[in-house]
Amino acid sequence: MSMSMGDMPAGSMSMGDGVPSLFTLQKMYWAVVGSAIGAATLVNVLDRVIGSHRMRDPSLTPAKPKSLFFNIYATITATVREAGYATLRPLRLGGLTLHFPPLGRVLIMLANLVVVMVLCFYKLDTLDPWKWENVGYRTGFIAICQLPLIFLLAGRQNIIGFLAGMSYVSLNWYHRWVARTLWLTTTIHMGFWFRNWGRWHYITHQLYNDPLTQRGFAAWIILTFIVITSFAPIRQLSYEFFVIQHLVTFVGFIVAVWMHAPDEVKIWVWIPIGLVVFDRLARYTWGAYANLAVFHRKNKTNSLWAHSATFTPLPGNVTCVTIENPGIGWQPGQHVFLTCHSVAPLQCHPFTIASIPEDNKMKFFIRAENGGTRRFFRYASKSDSLLGDEQVTGMSETTVFIEGPYGSIRPLRQFDSVVLLAGGMGATFTIPLLRDVVLAWKMESNGSKEQIPSRVARLTATKRLRFVWVIRSRSQLTCFDSELHALLADVNECRRTHPDFEKEIDISIYITCDEKLDPPISASLPLQTMSPPTLDTFAQDETKNVSEKDNISIHSASANPTSTPPLVVTGRECIPGGGCCCTAQIEEEESNAACACTCSGAEPVQSERAVLDMKSLRPEDLTNKTMISPNIVSGRPTPRTIIRKVLEKAEGESAVVVCGPRGLADDVRWSVVSLSDERAVHKGTGAQGIYLHVENFGL
Template sequence: MSMSMGDMPAGSMSMGDGVPSLFTLQKMYWAVVGSAIGVATLVNVLDRVIASHRLRDSSLTPAKPKSLFFNIYATITAIVREVGYATPRPLRLGGLTLHFPPLGRVLIMLANLVVVMVLCFYKLDTLDPWKWENVGYRTGFIGICQLPLIFLLAGRQNIIGFLAGMSYVSLNWYHRWVARTLWLTATIHMGFWFRNWDRWHYITYQLYNDPLTKRGFAAWIILTFIVITSFAPIRRLSYEFFVIQHLVTFIGFIVAVWMHAPDEVKVWVWIPIGLVVFDRLARYTWGAYANLAIFHRKNKTNAFWTHSATFTPRPGNVTCVTIENPGIRWQPGQHVFLTCHSVAPLQCHPFTIASIPEDNRMKFFIRAENGGTRRFFRHASKSDSILGDEQVAGMSDTTVFVEGPYGSIRPLRQFDSVILLAGGMGATFTIPLLRDVVLAWKMESNGSKKQIPSRVTRLTATKRLRFVWVVKSRSQLTYFDSELRALLADVNECRHTHSHFEKEIEISIYITCDEKLDPPISTSLPLQTQPPPPLEAFSREESKNISEKDNISIHSVSADPTSTRDTVVTGRGCLPGGGCCCTTQIEEEEISTACACTCSGSAPVQSEKAALDMKPLRSEDLPNKTIIYPNIISGRPKPRTIIRKVLEKAEGESAVVVCGPRGLADDVRRSVVSLSDERAVHKGTGAQGIYLHVENFGL
């Protein structure tokens, strides 16, 4: 972009001896960008090769590198991860909490900024007034050549994402910051032209009389508006408004830039337009295939549209949306954009698929916030005045449209140990991943050769699973009760089928706010070698009504003061307006001391003997009387302790996956970095690497 470069072909003009032309500088920028994309692509290919190699490895430690090349690669990877995952602690300013991105992202964007600034000012004297016009030309050319990268990072059908194995969700963060770098470049470009004109008091005249200046200034105003509205606090005010205004302002910006730019650089405007058209055509083509019943006659024979869904209200203002026999396949952890015009017209929202493909149904748990999600909940609950009742039947089938699936995560079956942490609705992301690994255990245990491709010797290299779910209320446990019961049943079946079944799984549920858990209570279910004993707290009559499958996950242990395994008590604080909140982090699930409170105010701290003398958790203490989850704990987890315990047993590369509030994600990041450094993963200690995936929570 330039304020007056339309008067001459500036791209090939000389700016002094040894100074590259403007066209050459643009090519240099894209040489750097292309190299970065190439490195990311190479890493993605290597990761896929490693995953395939692990599934073909017949040794007892398939997730451990065994060759010199893979050992060197693992060491380099560990160093890069330790730097990239590092995250500063959040900064609290009064009632505002500022969270910082991980250092890896920051370094990449700083590198991009440095490259742009070097290209803008290389061999130019910014103190010489006679060079200010040259700076204006240079920054305009460097600014406009950044446009294609912004749009490459923005599309859902993402070329960079495909090459690098990254989700468009992750790339969207880079999209915003490249756009902010463009805004800085455009501001410098405009500033030097204004500075040059100001010597003759010419700025006002140019703005009023020069069409090229008017268009350039208009483009800068629109870009400034786009940058301001892209910050998270403003985006979250109204998702629907953000999407609409972003589309409108994008069109206005592209038109203004096209009218402002000379013909010799208009190619940098046409490329983004082409990328947008490609993204839309790909999305609409795939959407037509996914949603038109003519392509899925096996599933839908009498309907024009493929998908119909039932809407069921759940506790906590959550809507359960279920689509039977969906017309698309997906991987655990992916999401789709869901549209229901009869309920929320012209709105499209991304929701994580809370089921696995083997269920032959798509299930979503959608918390009612504003706009379309609130309409979903009203639609689901309007026929029944009692919300949260498990027996409430879903609304009649409603036509819905899906776009996707989207999302990318390294397959967890390639890792020796997997740790999954979820906060609240983040379980919709982690539970399908948990179920997928257990499903592989089950298929391997059944010895079904049909399930194992001929090119691999196993379906998964994972030996141990650790799942942690942090919820505010007991009512949220009902979302996945059947899935967790079935999962534990499958593990127990594997143990009965094979006496040498050595897989390990441990599940913990942390309840942070619940008046029914005062004083705090804990129960646990060991899942190491033997099936759990029968539930003594149930009466004989109640036990008869429980199915054999449910028995697997029902267990209550007495909180004997001499036992350190099952006596977990935590501190609680009272929330304004009622309700209790557990604020103490659990350092060790086996041993803890704390205080209690009442819902009307703080209660005196119990004596140690009184605090430990607790009754077993009974079925009536939970919303579903047929299940008691393993390790139900009142309090908050300490991720570092949980992760460390698993890593100490790891015999190969481990994976840590977290989805939840920003605070939880930051805590997990810092824990992974700290443990990686403590274990000296990259210093030849023999400790294995740690892969971390943080799924974005919210916008």
């Protein structure tokens, strides 16, 4: 007796009356998978149609459904979203925090698991020892037919992603869990053969003497190793090692499966190999076009390669990498894989593009962690011993290679109101999205009809923008200093030249911990109207509040405290060596707060407000009482309060986008689900839907 399925054509053999053949069961599995992909494709097409319709809608509320069909679709969408976005609270086990995926993903993977288990055991009696061999055959056939799905979900040039409008990053989660379902299926397959042989104490004999059993057992061992190393705590130990071992073990697994499988099912092995070849050919072809200078004569260079980058060190162990006139286009929120062999040989890392196409340059802000990112920072700062000094000499150019762009998010211009929340370097994802909408405001305000295609009536349906950035230290503001200045200057210019300009933008920066602030800043006035500061005020506060080492030009000006009772702040934490952290949840930015630094014994400081650098202001701005400026708050935001205030004004579908640590992402998910239920979007109250996009850190 053998674990092999190659002794006889097992695919069409009968396992009893009314029991489908093994080939039929494989087709049934792919009928289910194909139906799921088709449904996702239909939703993607409808979303694109809706987005296009909003750009052509001349009414004052383009983001609000106006037909029976779209009202029904919006109601169904809101109901599905509310269930799909829900997630459990993190589970803390000692020093380990376990975060759970959203319910939508879990339900999809549970559905896949149920389908696989039903197909494995349909009309088979697992308690009958004489049927164990049939179960072994059945589970083997079901296991091998799952291989193509795993590879369809893994490629960067992703067919499913193209059809469903999803990034390969999102699909990669499904890739891992389908692989784990495959591991369970193969374990059951092996277990029933072992169980069958165990009745005659035949397991050891098979493992030592049967080549087919040995190959199958080797494939299971390799797959087990792949599954174990794919868990986040392990794969995040070293990105470079994970990628290399994943490729090597993948090759070993495919070879072992091909040698173990009978000829009649080898097609399920050839399909994944074909998908991998397609993915590589597509990537290398596009990579050659993107990186060879011959295809980009506009660069006017005699070099073979199209792209060179400057590396500049910034405070906080951050490297700014800038590529002028890149040879490819991209959309805000996308990322590329960046390679620089002269600095980090044979390494390729994904980085979010922190600029927009209108800048005519790709900019990346890369925090030094381990491996290649640390080498980038060392290379940038090797000629400058003092970071943040104005005489930075680390802007040396070197050849780089880019692959991409990748990433997918529904265009935010189609939504009535947009809330963007970022934690730390998550701003590299959200700020380009913010700038893209403001750019559309600016072009519409300037009457740039040549920028508006003839088939659309507007560039954006967005009326309100709310941007929240949570950072540890104000030194991180240096990354987007010029971008924030230009953005706010554009909005202020639109308001100055067009009194009827009704767009709203609200920017808040929460600083949770800053060793250079002693005592820390505290919650400030709401970002609305303010009295114009004088030039003397700018000069005084520039000297008083800004550290030279930070090299920051978004300065702060003290505001007089009001009679509002101070917000009670209890979240304080000392930083070794001085300074302190203000970890309090800020419910209302309108309230003055005093976050005392108990470490240094300093007195609490009242509110502060960031204003535009005076170099970016014109004389008329100084008399404009509606000038927009960022609101700086010491503490942590309350996403639910922030999102609620925007939704209360929304006249159409809103979008909430978050990029940052898992804790922030979880808070935003809970807030969106809770507010959707509270507002009864799906119960005919007239409230509009909420689209949520979570861009995760890490692999």
